[in-house]
Amino acid sequence: MADYQVIDTPDGLAAAAGSIASGAGPVAVDAERASGFRYSQRAYLIQVYRRGAGTFLFDPPPIGDFAPLQDAIGDEEWILHAASQDLACLREVGLDPVRIFDTELGARLLGRPKVGLAAVVEDLLGITLAKEHSAADWSTRPIPQSWLQYAALDVEHLVDVRERMGDELDAADKRAIAEEEFRAVLEREAKPAPAEPWRRLSGIHGVRGQRALAIARALWTARDEYARETDIAPGRLVPDAAIVAVAKSLPESKRALAELRTFTGRASRTEIDRWWAAIEEGRTTQDLPAVRVPADTLPPVRAWSSRNPEADARLKPARRALTEVAESMGMPVENLLTPDYLRRVAWSPPEPATAVSIASALADLGARPWQVDATAQRIADAFVEAAQADDVGVTTGS
Incomplete structure (x- = not known):
């Protein structure tokens, strides 16, 4: 197997961009991050392959600006696998496709x-x-040759895969559907950051009382600041479970914190002053967090029968109907329609709940046109079925 060299200079990037521009056909692109190791989600390796040009591996941090490569391939079709995972870090260095083919x-x-x-x-x-390096720390320098060989193979087969898969999409009459989905991935806006990100601590639901929550918040903030400063994944410094354990036990002194066995992590003792300062801040602040906050989320489906029995009655036949449609189209039901969209129209349907009004509601939620066409009528029929069953039940009961 050939040895691969990593391009890590602007001059090297410019020369490679010229070679890639002289190639033919679509361009296979992939990126490797260091999720779980680093705080940032930046790319630590970018791989590019094009027929007639070959494979190129780039080291983004020392290069910085990828404008020459963007100029060379920006108008071409880019082939990515699970594009939504890589687009953000590619865009961060100035690489932004106008057309993609997502093989995943x-x-x-x-x-x-x-x-x-x-x-x-x-x-x-x-x-x-081979799959052995999929979870590697790609911020490692120098990158081992075995890792580079693994990374290169991630793009070297993508053009062939795209051709075979394109033929299958044509044969299944799904080419137009796929193109809608690819455009949706490109145009999808990033989710806004949560107002209180510390509430995403795993296990936070087990912390009771405003003061304990204030301590959890202060520890999360201190950890996040230190993680950003050192570019280390927060969970590697102090795991969520350790923060929650402190918020539950409420140690009375720095020594008690140091002796707390459940307070773990590589920085739990080396940065003990930092964590104790955060605890004291949480113990004394007058800005206490609310115990519960309103959220734009629906209750779990298992609770619908008691919380909203009419919605439960609508959801069950609608789910069955969409499962049938998905099976007939040969795809997972979650790709036919985002499950949350169905739950939302079942929980609070438009009035009257016709195929047209449901189609409008689904489109407002973000469903693509092909999804609306394939599901709106079936959902409307299921809601009618649920209403008729309810009417029969009422009549029988009377």
Whole structure:
């Protein structure tokens, strides 16, 4: 297997961009991050392959600006696998496609049982890819040659996969559907940051009382600031479970905190002054957090029968109907329609709940036109079925 060299200078990028521009056809692109190791979600390796040009591996931090590569391939179709995972870090360095082909999403639309890159490559091309470096710390320098070989293979087969998958989409009459989905991935806006991100601490629901919550908030904030400063993943410094354990036990002194066995993590003792200062802030602040905050979320479906029995009665036949549609189209039901969209129209349907009004509600939620066309009438019919069953039940009961 060939050795790969990493391009890590602006001059090297410019030369590579010229070579890639002289290639032909779509461009396969991938990025490797260091999730779980670093605070940032930046790319630590970017891989590019194009027929007639070859494979190129770039080290983003020392290069910085990828404008020459964007100029070379910006108007071409980019092939990515699970594009939504990589677009943000690519855009961060100035790489932003105008057209994509997402091989993971295509595999889902074709109803493949396994949609990971290795499974798709093996299924379509009969080539087995190694998986041993998928969770590696890609901020490691120098990057081991075995990792580079793994990373290169992530793009070197994508053009062939795209061709085979495109033929299958055409044969299944799903090309237009796939193009709608690809555009939706490109145009999807990033979710706004939560107002109180500390409430996402795993296990925070078990913390009782405003003062304990204030301590959890202060510890989360101190950890986040230190993680950002050191570019280390927060959970590697102090796990969520350790913060929650402190908020529950409320140690009375720095020594008690140091002796708390459940307060773990690589920085739990080396930064003990930092954490104790955060605890004292939480113990004395007058800005106490609310115990509960309103959220734009629906109750869990298991609670619907008691909380909103009419909605429960609508949801069950609608789910069955969409399962039938998904099976007939050969794709997972969650790709046919985002489950939350169905739950929302079932919980609070438009009045009157016709196919037209439900179509409008689904579109407002973000459903693509093909999804609306495939589901709105079936949902409306299911709601009618639920209403008729309720009427029969009322009549029988009377």
